[in-house]
Amino acid sequence: xxxxxxxxxxxxxxxxxxxxxxxxxxxxxxxxxxxxxxxxxxxxxxxxxxxxxxxxxxxxxxxxxxxxxxxxxxxxxxxxxxxxxxxxxxxxxxxxxxxxxxxxxxxxxxxxxxxxxxxxxxxxxxxxxxxxxxxxxxxxxxxxxxxxxxxxxxxxxxxxxxxxxxxxxxxxxxxxxxxxxxxxxxxxxxxxxxxxxxxxxxxxxxxxxxxxxxxxxxxxxxxxxxxxxxxxxxxxxxxxxxxxxxxxxxxxxxx
Amino acid sequence: xxxxxxxxxxxxxxxxxxxxxxxxxxxxxxxxxxxxxxxxxxxxxxxxxxxxxxxxxxxxxxxxxxxxxxxxxxxxxxxxxxxxxxxxxxxxxxxxxxxxxxxxxxxxxxxxxxxxxxxxxxxxxxxxxxxxxxxxxxxxxxxxxxxxxxxxxxxxxxxxxxxxxxxxxxxxxxxxxxxxxxxxxxxxxxxxxxxxxxxxxxxxxxxxxxxxxxxxxxxxxxxxxxxxxxxxxxxxxxxxxxxxxxxxxxxxxxxxxxxxxxxxxxxxxxxxxxxxxxxxxxxxxxxxxxxxxxxxxxxxxxxxxxxxxxxxxxxxxxxxxxxxxxxxxxxxxxxxxxxxxxxxxxxxxxxxxxxxxxxxxxxxxxxxxxxxxxxxxxxxxxxxxxxxxxxxxxxxxxxxxxxxxxxxxxxxxxxxxxxxxxxxxxxxxxxxxxxxxxxxxxxxxxxxxxxxxxxxxxxxxxxxxxxxxxxxxxxxxxxxxxxxxxxxxxxxxxxxxxxxxxxxxxxxxxxxxxxxxxxxxxxxxxxxxxxxxxxxxxxxxxxxxxxxxxxxxxxxxxxxxxxxxxxxxxxxxxxxxxxxxxxxxxxxxxxxxxxxxxxxxxxxxxxxxxxxxxxxxxxxxxxxxxxxxxxxxxxxxxxxxxxxxxxxxxxxx
Ligand SMILES: Nc1ncnc2c1ncn2[C@@H]1O[C@H](COP(=O)(O)OP(=O)(O)OP(=O)(O)O)[C@@H](O)[C@H]1O
Ligand SMILES: [Mg+2]
Numbered sequence: 002x003x004x005x006x007x008x009x010x011x012x013x014x015x016x017x018x019x020x021x022x023x024x025x026x027x028x029x030x031x032x033x034x035x036x037x038x039x040x041x042x043x044x045x046x047x048x049x050x051x052x053x054x055x056x057x058x059x060x061x062x063x064x065x066x067x068x069x070x071x072x073x074x075x076x077x078x079x080x081x082x083x084x085x086x087x088x089x090x091x092x093x094x095x096x097x098x099x100x101x102x103x104x105x106x107x108x109x110x111x112x113x114x115x116x117x118x119x120x121x122x123x124x125x126x127x128x129x130x131x132x133x134x135x136x137x138x139x140x141x142x143x144x145x146x147x148x149x150x151x152x153x154x155x156x157x158x159x160x161x162x163x164x165x166x167x168x169x170x171x172x173x174x175x176x177x178x179x180x181x182x183x184x185x186x187x188x189x190x191x192x193x194x195x196x197x198x199x200x201x202x203x204x205x206x207x208x209x210x211x212x213x214x215x216x217x218x219x220x221x222x223x224x225x226x227x228x229x230x231x232x233x234x235x236x237x238x239x240x241x242x243x244x245x246x247x248x249x250x251x252x253x254x255x256x
Numbered sequence: 257x258x259x260x261x262x263x264x265x266x267x268x269x270x271x272x273x274x275x276x277x278x279x280x281x282x283x284x285x286x287x288x289x290x291x292x293x294x295x296x297x298x299x300x301x302x303x304x305x306x307x308x309x310x311x312x313x314x315x316x317x318x319x320x321x322x323x324x325x326x327x328x329x330x331x332x333x334x335x336x337x338x339x340x341x342x343x344x345x346x347x348x349x350x351x352x353x354x355x356x357x358x359x360x361x362x363x364x365x366x367x368x369x370x371x372x373x374x375x376x377x378x379x380x381x382x383x384x385x386x387x388x389x390x391x392x393x394x395x396x397x398x399x400x401x402x403x404x405x406x407x408x409x410x411x412x413x414x415x416x417x418x419x420x421x422x423x424x425x426x427x428x429x430x431x432x433x434x435x436x437x438x439x440x441x442x443x444x445x446x447x448x449x450x451x452x453x454x455x456x457x458x459x460x461x462x463x464x465x466x467x468x469x470x471x472x473x474x475x476x477x478x479x480x481x482x483x484x485x486x487x488x489x490x491x492x493x494x495x496x497x498x499x500x501x502x503x504x505x506x507x508x509x510x511x512x513x514x515x516x517x518x519x520x521x522x523x524x525x526x527x528x529x530x531x532x533x534x535x536x537x538x539x540x541x542x543x544x545x546x547x548x549x550x551x552x553x554x555x556x557x558x559x560x561x562x563x564x565x566x567x568x569x570x571x572x573x574x575x576x577x578x579x580x581x582x583x584x585x586x587x588x589x590x591x592x593x594x595x596x597x598x599x600x601x602x603x604x605x606x607x608x609x610x611x612x613x614x615x616x617x618x619x620x621x622x623x624x625x626x627x628x629x630x631x632x633x634x635x636x637x638x639x640x641x642x643x644x645x646x647x648x649x650x651x652x653x654x655x656x657x658x659x660x661x662x663x664x665x666x667x668x669x670x671x672x673x674x675x676x677x678x679x680x681x682x683x684x685x686x687x688x689x690x691x692x693x694x695x696x697x698x699x700x701x702x703x704x705x706x707x708x709x710x711x712x713x714x715x716x717x718x719x720x721x722x723x724x725x726x727x728x729x730x731x732x733x734x735x736x737x738x739x740x741x742x743x744x745x746x747x748x749x750x751x752x753x754x755x756x757x758x759x760x761x762x763x764x765x766x767x768x769x770x771x772x773x774x775x776x777x778x779x780x781x782x783x784x785x786x787x788x789x790x791x792x793x794x795x796x797x798x799x800x801x802x803x804x805x806x807x808x809x810x811x812x813x814x815x816x817x818x819x820x821x822x823x824x825x826x827x828x829x830x831x832x833x834x835x836x837x838x839x840x841x842x843x844x845x846x847x848x849x850x851x852x853x854x855x856x857x858x859x860x861x862x863x864x865x866x867x868x869x870x871x872x873x874x875x876x877x878x879x880x881x882x883x884x885x886x887x888x889x890x891x892x893x894x895x896x897x898x899x900x901x902x903x904x905x906x907x908x909x
Contacts (some may be wrong), residue, residue: 058348059437086350097440099342101268106261109351113258148799158349 288379461502802895
């Protein structure tokens, strides 16, 4: 298996002069093609920042991020756009849906940017909406649907054009366990069938137990890392909980 | 397909920008209308001064273009910030920045082109309307033809190109600098850290002090008639006023808020707190813009008032110079020739021939330090004076044998009033007269050309004085014309007329001929130009200010919708709700005009020192001020009402 993502000593500092927040403070890890990795950590530990850097939404302060052997921190504007269009699917923590477009139009957006044929767009939107159980709300506007539905819509938008690298910031944050399971299974299918590499930030151990590997962040650094391997999901779940207890603090109180 | 979605996006927020599009269209069509009129041959030929109209328009249009640039740039920036998340989303989905820039540029050009195309027929319509007003002004029976000349249209297109070139250049640069993260989190970025309250209050007081100082400097420069104000001081004080306007606009809301929070009675009365909080959060985010708006309003008010000053000045001049239809000062033998010429054209309703006498004692000339070409003092018989007054429809006056009256033009009133040595004067024939009256209203320069005063004495007192000038005064039934004045001038000294290299006949004469029609024509030209230009500037500035406030408020109405829903859940009835909306919007509309009104009233009071001697009274400018304020408020109200109904519709949806 080839290496899809390789971070070496990535740092991201916010602020200037006196008050510097070291949101990401020297993170290195690798992700193989087709891996499903969870990132966990307390609030403010730098998860969103890390994901933003990988997604090229934000720039790093220092360090390199290699995607398929190319360093995206050195890429030109246009090449980055191509990278985002062809390779990347991004799910925002705050959904980031456009209020003036319907849910259908929001989901279709990434296909539209890719110049898909309009018939094909409709079919693809219908099929993913079917899978994520949001078919009934397709013609509504974002402010007319619930938080969980919005979240699934945001996922649908990121997944619809089968990206090679999916970055999801708490995709199950406001979902009940049934909807969360449906979403996670959808992602798992994409992961196994389409060989998509997935990096998912999550707060709860249940979601993390769907992954093949879990990275734990603390104060912008990797604190621990566990691999599922041959373990059952239940065993893996217990193991994650153990580490979270070790990490202590507010993580446990979240779920 | 993407452009389709983007268009859908635009359409859904379109109604908030309707006022903007109307304003831009209005501005373009007014520009075109004024260009049509300024280049129309019929209008230019109305009078000699109208020839400057075209040139004036180019200068004024430069300022108009700049302010329209400000409006369009502001709105583009505003639309961009409202849509930044949309653009950020496009980018994270893989759209290139170039494509986004192209899309945004195209959208704006299309919107602009729509306004331009609509503005063309509208501009033509406006030019017809305006020319009708001009015709009315000049009391012309015949039609003023406005030709659809290509030049004006091309100039408008050139203006359009300049405006959009500047605006799009600025917005492209803005987009280029934007990072994808800035776009996605633009709304969070907007909440800039604000200066500490204390600093703001200090700034407020400082700005106020700067403003007061500037107004005092400005005032000191206008010392009155005959004192040229120094341009350096004037421009410095204008600059200081500008700083003070911005300073106050930025800090006033904080000052008000801390004031209201400190006074519990005001704070908890009605919905005051709700209104003040909403107002405060909005004003804070657009304080610099409010400074610019206040500045534009100040210019508008001052421009309108200067226009009134000129109009008042010329009305007064007509009254004082061309008091009678025709006034001639020449040798007595020539009067029959003049009268012949006049009877040929008009019906004479009244005429008067009289002499003025020369007093060599110069008791008045000494005091006013006169150094012009009139070396003597003119004295007039009471009977002639009363005849002149009667023609003017003023009440007549009686004098005892040892009394005289001093009637002066407003220029000299300060110099001659209450001068002890004039309480009694001795004429060069030895007759001593006591001053009975000092009159400063209603002086006419037709009484003796080149003088600014008149000594009225009993008929018996002129015995022994030499005759100075002979005068012929004629009132006609019909209105006199500019061209007739040229006929009379030819009679004045026919041998001294010659043609110059441009083909005009220029006459030189020791006689003086004043024809009311001619004075009116040249003054009307000037008044038309200045008042049209001032109204044009005022209209466009008011429109820009109204539009920006309106866009800001309407785009927020969805946000307010939830705030108002909270209020209605708290038990506020619909009527009260709308009253709150009304109050809230009024506060926004009134806020930027408070300081400009104060600044403009003070500055025109200063300018009045210069203008007052040419106006019918010292306080006439206050009438002008109210009149212009009403005009401004009427225009402004249109925007307020439109915003109010738009807002009401948005929150009740
Ligand atoms: N734009 C910014 N400017 C300054 N500091 C920032 C900025 N964005 C994030 N931070 C800081 O960086 C740190 C990491 O933030 P980040 O959003 O990555 O946390 P997170 O792990 O995603 O937290 P959560 O689980 O609450 O989403 C925090 O301390 C945060 O305050
Ligand atoms: Mg986060």
